[in-house]
Amino acid sequence: MAADPxxxxxxxxxxxxxxxxxxxxxxxxxxxxxxxxLAPAAFGLTKHARDRAAMIAQLGYVVLVVDHYGNGAxxxxxxxxxxxxxxxxxxxxxxxxxxxxVEALRARAEVDEAKLGAVGYCVGGTAxxxxxxxxxxxxxxxxxxxxxxxxxxxxxxxxxxxxxxCTGADDPLVPPADVQEFERQMRSSKADWQIHVxxxxxxxxxxxxxxxxGLPVARYNQDADERSWVAMRQLFGERLGSVSAR
Numbered sequence: 458m459a460a461d462p463x464x465x466x467x468x469x470x471x472x473x474x475x476x477x478x479x480x481x482x483x484x485x486x487x488x489x490x491x492x493x494x495l496a497p498a499a500f501g502l503t504k505h506a507r508d509r510a511a512m513i514a515q516l517g518y519v520v521l522v523v524d525h526y527g528n529g530a531x532x533x534x535x536x537x538x539x540x541x542x543x544x545x546x547x548x549x550x551x552x553x554x555x556x557x558x559v560e561a562l563r564a565r566a567e568v569d570e571a572k573l574g575a576v577g578y579c580v581g582g583t584a585x586x587x588x589x590x591x592x593x594x595x596x597x598x599x600x601x602x603x604x605x606x607x608x609x610x611x612x613x614x615x616x617x618x619x620x621x622x623c624t625g626a627d628d629p630l631v632p633p634a635d636v637q638e639f640e641r642q643m644r645s646s647k648a649d650w651q652i653h654v655x656x657x658x659x660x661x662x663x664x665x666x667x668x669x670x671g672l673p674v675a676r677y678n679q680d681a682d683e684r685s686w687v688a689m690r691q692l693f694g695e696r697l698g699s700v701s702a703r
Contacts, residue, residue: 460484462514464507466529467521469561471554477529478558479507479522481514482567483700491572491697492562493518494588494595496555496581498661499541501531505578505664513576516690517700519567523558525551525584534670541580548587548608555588559595572596572697576689577603579661582622589618589648597696599623599689601663605631605639613642619649619696623685625658629674653688655681 464481479502483490493513497506502522510520524530525544532540544551563570574597577585582603589598590612597619605622622639624631636652643650661667661675663682668675 462511464511464514467561469557471550471557474527476524476527476554476557478502478524478561479510480562480565481510481520481522483514483517483519489569490517490519490567490700491574491693492565492568492570493520493693493697494555494559494562494573494575494585495520495522496525496558496575496577496584496588497522498579498581498664499525499532499537500534501526501537501540502529503531505666506581509576509578509663512686516693518574518693518697519562519565521558521562521565523555523584525554525580527554534672544580544584551584552587552591552608555584556591556593559588559593563594570594574598574693574697577601578663579603583607586620586622589616589620597621597692599692601685601689602628602631602660605635607639607642610638610642613646613648616643616646616648619692620651621688621692622650622652623681623688624652624654625660625662625678625681626654626656627658628660630660651688651692653685655684 467478575585576599582600658681659676662678
């Protein structure tokens with residue numbers, strides 16, 4: 458049986474405000490590895506974010522789960538909706554916190570700073586697209602069931618990264634009009650882009666525990682989860698290099 462990735466708390470800050478992430482390292486890792494920033498869903502540094510970070514680290518990448526809110530906060534559903542609203546109310550601060558996470562990952566001795574990617578879930582999926590639009594030094598960006606309405610659509614013209622968006626065809630939080638508008642932005646860019654739309658699929662389709670919350674907009678979908686994971690692995694292999702845990 459393969460060894461599990463190791464993880465540790467990582468403290469960093471944005472404009473003096475404390476942020477706390479989780480760094481996952483491949484088992485037996487030696488030398489510099491590609492790094493991946495993981496932006497979690499609105500609930501924060503919860504089990505879903507930790508599980509996904511461990512899965513990506515198992516592929517051979519060093520993964521930093523970044524902190525949207527400060528002090529590593531996690532929230533239940535109602536609190537999470539309110540906290541998420543705060544992110545969109547102050548995009549500049551949100552982007553600043555995300556960028557600070559990228560820099561914290563780049564600074565790690567284990568990380569090859571020339572090979573950086575980002576992956577995000579739900580609001581984290583929006584977060585990594587905001588990072589790409591802001592010009593963050595990322596080679597590959599993957600958004601899982603993230604919102605596609607971004608703060609500066611015109612910045613798409615400057616994109617050069619590889620971008621993969623995985624979304625549910627029936628996600629009421631990401632309607633077809635938003636997907637079409639995002640595609641229009643991609644067509645205006647120099648990005649290498651893909652949009653995967655999964656049929657019969659609602660929001661949060663990668664989270665096996667989401668059904669227990671009883672949210673009408675969200676449901677786990679194993680097929681969409683597995684297919685989107687394969688797409689992410691392929692893109693990271695192409696842009697960050699094929700690595701495996703040693």
